[in-house]
Amino acid sequence: MSKISLLDCTLRDGGYVNDWRFGEKEIPEIAEKLEASGADMLELGFLEDEPYQPDRTIFNSIDQVKQLIGKKHPGTIYSVMAEVSTPIPVEKIAPADPDGPDLIRVIIWKNKHAADGSLIDMLPESYEYCRRIAKKGYRLCIQPARVSQYSDKEFTAMLRMFSRLDPVAIYVVDSWGIMYTDELMHYVRLADDTLPTSIAIGYHGHNNMMQAFAIAEHLLNEPMERDLIIDASVYGIGRGAGNLNTELIAKYMNRALNRSYRIEPLMEVFDRYLKDVFHRVPWGYSPGFFTTACYNANPNYASFYEQELGLSARQIEELLSAMTPEERVIYKKATAEKYLHALVE
Numbered sequence: 307m308s309k310i311s312l313l314d315c316t317l318r319d320g321g322y323v324n325d326w327r328f329g330e331k332e333i334p335e336i337a338e339k340l341e342a343s344g345a346d347m348l349e350l351g352f353l354e355d356e357p358y359q360p361d362r363t364i365f366n367s368i369d370q371v372k373q374l375i376g377k378k379h380p381g382t383i384y385s386v387m388a389e390v391s392t393p394i395p396v397e398k399i400a401p402a403d404p405d406g407p408d409l410i411r412v413i414i415w416k417n418k419h420a421a422d423g424s425l426i427d428m429l430p431e432s433y434e435y436c437r438r439i440a441k442k443g444y445r446l447c448i449q450p451a452r453v454s455q456y457s458d459k460e461f462t463a464m465l466r467m468f469s470r471l472d473p474v475a476i477y478v479v480d481s482w483g484i485m486y487t488d489e490l491m492h493y494v495r496l497a498d499d500t501l502p503t504s505i506a507i508g509y510h511g512h513n514n515m516m517q518a519f520a521i522a523e524h525l526l527n528e529p530m531e532r533d534l535i536i537d538a539s540v541y542g543i544g545r546g547a548g549n550l551n552t553e554l555i556a557k558y559m560n561r562a563l564n565r566s567y568r569i570e571p572l573m574e575v576f577d578r579y580l581k582d583v584f585h586r587v588p589w590g591y592s593p594g595f596f597t598t599a600c601y602n603a604n605p606n607y608a609s610f611y612e613q614e615l616g617l618s619a620r621q622i623e624e625l626l627s628a629m630t631p632e633e634r635v636i637y638k639k640a641t642a643e644k645y646l647h648a649l650v651e
Contacts, residue, residue: 309533310526310563311383313347313508314340314552316575317363318387320543324583326351326362333363334374336579339571340540341379345552347535349385349411350374355394368400371407378405385409385447388439390432391418402443409474411447412436416455416464419636429464436471446473447508447535452481453493454602461493465500475506475535480521483514483547484599487524498530506533511550513542514599516591518550523558540575541584546605547595593619601626603634610642625649 317328317336328336340348350371351363358366365371371386378384384407388394391413400406414432417425440446448468450456456464468476478493490511497507509525511518522536538555542548553576556567594612597619598605603626611617611625625645626634633641 311346314345315349316539322545342571389413475508477508483512508535510537513547548589604637606637
């Protein structure tokens with residue numbers, strides 16, 4: 307393996323917990339402490355086409371990202387994320403600038419539902435969106451959501467398509483935390499066999515079945531002749547059951563790979579900026595999130611049924627088992643309430 311990088315996405319993925327409201331004063335302080343930890347890559351938030359609010363890590367211009375970065379920390383690579391399902395128009399993304407983000411990571415989607423319920427292939431649209439961003443001078447990371455939905459043939463075809471853009475990395479993304487190590491490593495090995503060696507493989511996992519650390523540990527010990535990027539967030543803050551913990555994987559990499567990440571700034575981020583958020587809106591493993599993983603269901607169902615309504619895991623299982631596979635994938639509150647009413651009746 308050539309180079310292994312640790313990417314901290316606290317300010318981006320963590321925003322699913324608190325609506326990205328980390329605080330106008332607090333955001334640059336958190337970024338500074340993450341820089342001080344020595345994380346190789348730092349993701350600052352989302353690019354979205356919505357009004358900018360300085361207390362949130364949602365940006366609608368590169369200038370706002372540049373202002374947060376300020377003077378770049380030596381050795382740190384800075385990124386922001388865009389999403390094809392809710393894209394910021396490429397016209398609103400300024401050309402790449404040495405003082406701005408070094409990478410734009412793009413979440414791509416395999417399909418979307420048409421008005422009549424049929425599936426539409428989104429990969430050509432995703433490819434064109436990424437191509438236009440790359441044409442502005444940005445390096446890319448490609449993040450295919452819910453990689454487990456791809457067959458081997460579909461996955462390798464997607465890899466070949468997006469490798470034409472010469473991205474920094476293409477990821478194996480376990481969006482709902484449903485994969486065990488052997489399942490995720492199957493996709494990693496497909497990627498390793500398919501991609502040019504100049505393109506890194508990334509891993510982004512969630513903890514619905516408490517597998518994120520085990521998978522990352524295995525991946526770090528997998529013999530590959532290419533670069534690897536591991537995503538993590540402080541205390542695992544993130545959507546649903548949360549992510550791989552930066553402090554845990556950093557400590558492991560210090561021990562196993564002779565790295566020198568500083569753990570103290572990461573703990574300070576939790577103590578000073580995230581602890582109160584956790585008390586208000588807790589994240590992490592729960593029976594509800596485990597149940598959604600078992601049913602290959604959107605974890606937002608657990609957020610609604612378990613966290614908002616206080617239903618038991620058994621009740622959530624009964625509700626999910628009654629849904630169609632398509633209803634489990636796309637979370638709609640109306641769907642969740644329809645099955646809840648049927649259960650009550």
